[in-house]
Structure formats: C-alpha cells, structure tokens
Amino acid sequence: MATTYRDIKADLLHQITQGQLPPGSTLPNEVELAATYGCARATVNRAMRELADDGFIERRRKAGSRVRDAPVRQARFTIPVTRQEVADLGATYSYALVSRDVAPAPDRLRARLGLAAQDHLLHLVCMHYADGAPYQYENRWINLSATPDAAHFDFAQSGPNEWLIAQVPFTDVQISFHAVPADATLAAHLDCAAGDALFQVERTTRLDRQAVTFVQLSYRPGHRMTTQY
Amino acid sequence: MATTYRDIKADLLHQITQGQLPPGSTLPNEVELAATYGCARATVNRAMRELADDGFIERRRKAGSRVRDAPVRQARFTIPVTRQEVADLGATYSYALVSRDVAPAPDRLRARLGLAAQDHLLHLVCMHYADGAPYQYENRWINLSATPDAAHFDFAQSGPNEWLIAQVPFTDVQISFHAVPADATLAAHLDCAAGDALFQVERTTRLDRQAVTFVQLSYRPGHRMTTQY
DNA sequence: AACGCCATTATATCCAGACAAATGTGCCAG
DNA sequence: CTGGCACATTTGTCTGGATATAATGGCGTT
Numbered sequence: 223m224a225t226t227y228r229d230i231k232a233d234l235l236h237q238i239t240q241g242q243l244p245p246g247s248t249l250p251n252e253v254e255l256a257a258t259y260g261c262a263r264a265t266v267n268r269a270m271r272e273l274a275d276d277g278f279i280e281r282r283r284k285a286g287s288r289v290r291d292a293p294v295r296q297a298r299f300t301i302p303v304t305r306q307e308v309a310d311l312g313a314t315y316s317y318a319l320v321s322r323d324v325a326p327a328p329d330r331l332r333a334r335l336g337l338a339a340q341d342h343l344l345h346l347v348c349m350h351y352a353d354g355a356p357y358q359y360e361n362r363w364i365n366l367s368a369t370p371d372a373a374h375f376d377f378a379q380s381g382p383n384e385w386l387i388a389q390v391p392f393t394d395v396q397i398s399f400h401a402v403p404a405d406a407t408l409a410a411h412l413d414c415a416a417g418d419a420l421f422q423v424e425r426t427t428r429l430d431r432q433a434v435t436f437v438q439l440s441y442r443p444g445h446r447m448t449t450q451y
Numbered sequence: 452m453a454t455t456y457r458d459i460k461a462d463l464l465h466q467i468t469q470g471q472l473p474p475g476s477t478l479p480n481e482v483e484l485a486a487t488y489g490c491a492r493a494t495v496n497r498a499m500r501e502l503a504d505d506g507f508i509e510r511r512r513k514a515g516s517r518v519r520d521a522p523v524r525q526a527r528f529t530i531p532v533t534r535q536e537v538a539d540l541g542a543t544y545s546y547a548l549v550s551r552d553v554a555p556a557p558d559r560l561r562a563r564l565g566l567a568a569q570d571h572l573l574h575l576v577c578m579h580y581a582d583g584a585p586y587q588y589e590n591r592w593i594n595l596s597a598t599p600d601a602a603h604f605d606f607a608q609s610g611p612n613e614w615l616i617a618q619v620p621f622t623d624v625q626i627s628f629h630a631v632p633a634d635a636t637l638a639a640h641l642d643c644a645a646g647d648a649l650f651q652v653e654r655t656t657r658l659d660r661q662a663v664t665f666v667q668l669s670y671r672p673g674h675r676m677t678t679q680y
Numbered sequence: 681a682a683c684g685c686c687a688t689t690a691t692a693t694c695c696a697g698a699c700a701a702a703t704g705t706g707c708c709a710g
Numbered sequence: 711c712t713g714g715c716a717c718a719t720t721t722g723t724c725t726g727g728a729t730a731t732a733a734t735g736g737c738g739t740t
Binding site for chain 1: 676
C-alpha cells in the first residue's frame with residue numbers, strides 16, 4: 223500500500239467535506255497522522271500544508287491544525303494576453319494601433335500611479351479584433367521614466383502588452399474589475415450603442431514601487447471573464 | 452550562511468524580474484542549484500515548486516524548468532461574504548429577504564447546473580445594504596436535492612451565503628464576471644436607472660459534481676472589485 | 681491580581697539518500 | 711524515411727532523521 227501525500231490530502235479533505243471533521247475541530251497532530259497512515263511525518267506535513275494553502279485548515283505551531291469555519295477559498299485567475307485569449311475562442315486575432323502620443327501625465331493618472339509632475343507617459347490606444355469584429359479596446363499609458371525604450375518602439379504591428387511582457391520586468395500588479403456605460407468613443411470603437419454596459423478591467427503594473435504601466439481594457443458587450451477552481 | 456528555500460525562491464525570482472533569467476530561458480537543474488546554493492536538493496525543489504505554483508516558471512521532467520513567456524500571473528482574490536465586504540468599507544450592513552419560493556428548475560438553470568427534471572430548487576431573492584443604501588442584489592437558487600435542510604431554514608434574518616458556508620461543504624466553484632444593463636427589477640432594487648451598467652458576478656458551487664447552489668450577484672452602479680498581488 | 685519567564689509541544693524547515701515517473705533523444709529496424 | 715523502442719536525464723515523491731521556531735500554559739515573583 224503506497225500512501226502518497228495526495229492520498230492523505232484527499233482523505234482528510236473527504237473527512238472535512240463529509241462532516242467527520244466539522245469546522246472548528248482540531249486535527250490529530252502530524253506524528254499521530256503519520257502513524258495512522260503509516261508514512262513519514264514529512265509526507266503528512268506536505269498534505270496538511272497544501273490543505274492550509276487551499277484554505278481548508280488553519281495551522282498554528284503548538285496549537286495544532288483546525289478546520290476553518292468558513293473556507294477562505296480564493297479564486298485564482300490568469301491574466302491573459304489578448305492574442306491568446308482570442309485564439310482560445312477559436313477566432314482569428316487581429317490588431318490595430320489607433321493612436322499614439324507622448325504627454326505629461328494627466329492629474330488623475332499622476333495621483334493613481336504616484337508619478338512626479340515632470341514624468342512623461344506614452345499614451346497608446348489600440349483595438350483588438352476577433353474574426354474582424356471589435357473585441358477589446360485598450361487604453362494604455364506607459365511610464366517613460368521607467369521604460370524609456372518604449373518611446374522607440376512602434377506599436378503598429380503588435381500590442382504593447384506583448385512587448386511589455388517580453389521586455390519589462392515587474393513585481394506588483396493591481397487589478398480592478400467593474401462595469402461602465404459605453405461613452406461615444408467606446409461605442410464607436412466597439413461597434414455598440416452609447417450607454418451599453420461594458421465590462422472593464424484596469425490594471426496597474428509596478429516594478430518595486432515605480433509605476434510601469436496603467437491599462438484600461440474595455441471589452442465588447444456581453445464579454446464574460448470566467449474562472450474555475 | 453543559512454540558505455532557506457525562501458532565500459532561493461527570492462533569489463531566483465529576483466533574477467527573473469530583473470531580467471537575468473529572461474522569459475523562455477532554462478534554469479539550471481535542481482542538482483546544480485543545490486550545489487551553487489550549498490543545500491539539499493529538496494530545498495531547491497521546494498523553492499522551484501513554489502515558483503511553479505505561483506506561475507513564474509514551468510517545469511517538465513527531463514525538459515527542465517523554463518521561465519514562462521507570459522508570466523501566467525494569477526490574481527487570487529477571496530470570495531467575500533457580503534456582510535464582511537460591507538463592513539470592510541466602514542459602512543453599516545443590513546439585509547432583507549425579498550422573496551422566497553420553491554419551484555422546479557427553469558430550463559436554463561437545469562442545463563447550467565446539470566440537474567434532473569424533477570429536481571426542485573429553493574429560489575431566494577435578497578438585498579444587501581450599506582448604510583441603508585442598496586449595495587447588492589442577490590438572486591440565488593439552492594438545489595434542494597443536495598441540501599434539503601435549506602427548505603426548513605427561514606432566510607429572513609441573514610443571507611443564504613452565510614448559512615450555506617456554515618452548513619454545506621463544497622468542492623468546486625465556477626465564477627463569471629461581466630457587465631449587464633439594469634433591467635426594471637434591478638433598477639428598482641438598486642435604486643438606479645434602467646439600462647445603467649452593473650457589475651455582475653455569477654457563481655456556481657458544486658460538491659463532487661452535484662450542483663449545490665447558483666447565485667447571481669448584481670452590484671450597485673460604480674462598484675469595483677479590486678485585487679492586488 | 682498582574683506580570684513575566686520558561687518548559688513543553690506542535691509545526692516549519694532542512695538534510696542526505698533513494699526510487700519512481702515522465703519525457704526528450706537518438707539509435708535501430710523495417 | 712519512418713515508426714518504435716531503449717536509455718539518459720530531470721523532476722516528483724518518500725523516508726527517517728535532525729534542528730529551528732513559535733506559541734501556549736503553568737509557575738513563580740512582584
């Protein structure tokens with residue numbers, strides 16, 4: 223009988239979801255579990271550590287491991303590259319650069335990104351299409367103080383997202399999801415009516431506190447962002 | 452010099468974010484790294500496994516470990532209980548049950564949840580308020596075949612979310628985020644105009660393939676869901 | 681009664697070695 | 711040239727042991 227950490231994890235999880243180990247109860251300690259499963263303590267440790275990572279149990283030295291009252295389950299989702307996202311739909315991806323200019327940061331962005339007054343931003347507006355139909359409107363600002371190379375790259379052929387991912391390291395990301403009514407500009411580009419409800423993602427990317435880029439992605443009406451765990 | 456798996460993880464991560472290990476490059480294998488860091492292979496293994504879990508590298512037996520092209524950086528966020536979500540805003544939470552009835556599953560839900568024709572659902576509509584103003588409209592169906600106890604609980608005082616979390620185990624969750632225009636019902640409950648863009652979350656919860664509950668949460672206009680990593 | 685110190689205990693991490701599983705690579709036969 | 715098989719390499723996991731670290735609960739002192 224091979225007892226793997228997966229077996230132990232599955233067994234404990236089963237006991238939790240079936241109610242033999244109700245919320246709040248304390249699990250046996252690692253030594254006891256190792257004895258009952260007939261394996262090394264490290265194996266039990268890995269199983270329990272993963273259960274803790276997954277939010278099912280809470281572990282404290284000396285106090286032992288308790289089943290969480292409310293599983294603090296976390297959804298994880300991947301931040302897709304639009305080209306890939308469209309390809310995964312089985313559609314043909316195409317891209318267009320709408321506008322490009324360099325300007326000092328508008329006040330609201332300065333505040334949001336924590337930029338100095340003299341910092342200049344590269345402002346790009348791009349469209350992404352799926353099978354020729356508008357898919358996503360990308361409104362992006364790139365901090366030229368953090369990424370001077372971006373000024374010399376012409377984003378006519380491919381989107382800034384792909385370039386940035388390949389060229390610029392980052393450490394922190396902040397994301398916001400929300401719904402907005404389409405304004406005239408969005409309506410024109412996404413081929414929808416003004417006032418239509420659009421799903422929007424805003425993302426700020428930083429490298430060690432310094433803002434690298436801020437992007438606002440507006441999706442065509444009806445877009446759904448889905449995740450599973 | 453104590454080399455912990457955290458040190459190794461931090462060092463490798465630093466090399467990745469600083470560009471010494473560009474996307475697509477191959478990392479040294481575990482044995483080599485163990486030698487350079489002067490520690491056991493298990494320690495290197497743990498560091499690299501966590502980097503892989505976090506989406507920074509990709510590991511394949513025999514092929515080695517590669518830095519991911521597009522860091523499949525995953526946003527993790529917690530699924531909040533509305534009461535807590537409102538409290539975190541510094542607002543006073545209140546709750547009201549709008550309607551409650553038991554009925555066979557409508558076709559679209561049957562398909563979505565994989566229910567049999569004879570399965571009955573408890574349908575609850577609830578409102579959540581922050582400082583007395585509408586915050587969230589909750590439209591929930593509970594599978595009474597999976598959770599018969601729900602039929603005997605009166606949700607007049609507190610929301611089904613809190614009850615379900617405490618009473619019903621689950622294993623799988625599927626979430627969708629999107630934007631919808633407010634219909635007449637939503638507009639009335641959320642105190643906004645019909646057609647306003649609303650952020651909506653749909654969540655299906657299962658226990659071992661069997662659907663437990665499906666909920667549609669519609670937030671007041673302007674709501675933002677934010678995460679950071 | 682309040683406070684702080686310390687032994688106890690459970691988890692956290694590490695080590696060195698071993699075997700298992702997967703999967704590129706290259707050789708060989710057809 | 712092609713398909714398939716053996717092999718080498720790399721990661722995946724387990725063992726059984728060790729030390730480190732944190733937290734609790736009791737004990738003694740003030």
